[in-house]
Amino acid sequence: MATVTFKDVRKAFGTVEVLHGVSIDIEEGEFVVLVGPSGCGKSTLLRMLAGLEHVSAGEIWIGDRVVNQLPPKERDIAMVFQNYALYPHITVAENMGFSLSLKGVKKAEIAERVRPAAEILGLSHLLDRYPRQLSGGQRQRVAMGRAIVREPQVFLFDEPLSNLDAKLRVSMRSEMKNLHQRLKTTTVYVTHDQIEAMTMADKIVVMHDGRVAQVGTPLDLYDKPDNLFVAGFIGSPA
Ligand code: ADP
Ligand code: MG
Numbered sequence: 001m002a003t004v005t006f007k008d009v010r011k012a013f014g015t016v017e018v019l020h021g022v023s024i025d026i027e028e029g030e031f032v033v034l035v036g037p038s039g040c041g042k043s044t045l046l047r048m049l050a051g052l053e054h055v056s057a058g059e060i061w062i063g064d065r066v067v068n069q070l071p072p073k074e075r076d077i078a079m080v081f082q083n084y085a086l087y088p089h090i091t092v093a094e095n096m097g098f099s100l101s102l103k104g105v106k107k108a109e110i111a112e113r114v115r116p117a118a119e120i121l122g123l124s125h126l127l128d129r130y131p132r133q134l135s136g137g138q139r140q141r142v143a144m145g146r147a148i149v150r151e152p153q154v155f156l157f158d159e160p161l162s163n164l165d166a167k168l169r170v171s172m173r174s175e176m177k178n179l180h181q182r183l184k185t186t187t188v189y190v191t192h193d194q195i196e197a198m199t200m201a202d203k204i205v206v207m208h209d210g211r212v213a214q215v216g217t218p219l220d221l222y223d224k225p226d227n228l229f230v231a232g233f234i235g236s237p238a
Contacts, residue, residue: 001028001186002063002076002153004049009058011044018044019210021058026203029184031177035197036207036233042190045207046156049188050079062154079156082163084143086131093118093127096145110149117148120179137168144176148183157189161196173200194234198222206230 004026011019019041026032034042047053049060051072059066067075086095094101096117097110105113118124121141131139140160147155157176161169177200180187191197197204198218206213206221206229213233214226225231 001184003028003061004154004186004188005059005061006045006049007059007061009045009048009060010056011041011048011053012056017056017210019056022207022210022212024205024212024215026186026188029186031180031187031189031200031202032205033189033191033197033201033203034205034207035191035194036213038192040207041210042192042207043158046079046158046188046190049075049154050077050156051075075154076152077154077156078147078150078152079158080143080147080160082159084140084160086139086142088131090130091127092123092129092131092134092142092145095131095142096123096127096149099146099150113149113151114145117145120148120182121145121175136164137172140164140172141175144179148179153186155185155187157187159191160189162191162193169196176200198234206233208233 006022006024009019009022010017022045034045036042044053048055051070055068060068062075093114096114100110118127121144123141123145126134126138161172164172173196189200201218203215204218204221205215208229214221214230221230221234222236225234225236
């Protein structure tokens, strides 16, 4: 577990600034949801935290380190995207252990780490299957399993449920919350879905046009929206 801090972070693509000084404090073990309309800068913020985009100005901290210049693999984070492509030609167990095998972790130890992760995710009976033999929800769980076996300090999720059908999305929300309650890993979860944010977050960061519009618990935002944008977006009666 680690804290994550954004200090006045800016991002420009060419001459166009898309994030205009974003500051966010995330506590150890917190489940924070970044929510806001499409194009407001959520993915860019997450990609900078993961080290997949350069930071134009400001600082990003993970624990007690400024990570602005640190390559992704040294940041001790695991990211799950919406397009969680699994390797089709290897089994579920091999998919889950793949990043460990790249790091040179021994087969026996990989198996030791895959087993409990598979159990948490209800995948134990599917470890020898291939991705094509799984349902959409099972594949998404394998993608989460890949992140879990790495035992990172921080999980990053970018709209991980948006390719699933509505019913599955609802059940996966509570599965992900249960998972967080067991592992207590600091989590930054991006979605454009207000209901997902309201039901999953310890703390919600509402973003609007490259800025933070408000930070608070789901109840705070619903009861005391700071402005009309937040009220309208969250759907509270301001
Ligand atoms: P969100 O995830 O909230 O939908 P993004 O972070 O993907 O938003 O995008 C924020 C803004 O940055 C958008 O206006 C988008 O067009 C722009 N943007 C994102 N990535 C790039 C890029 N690689 N080059 C130029 N503009 C980009
Ligand atoms: Mg996005």
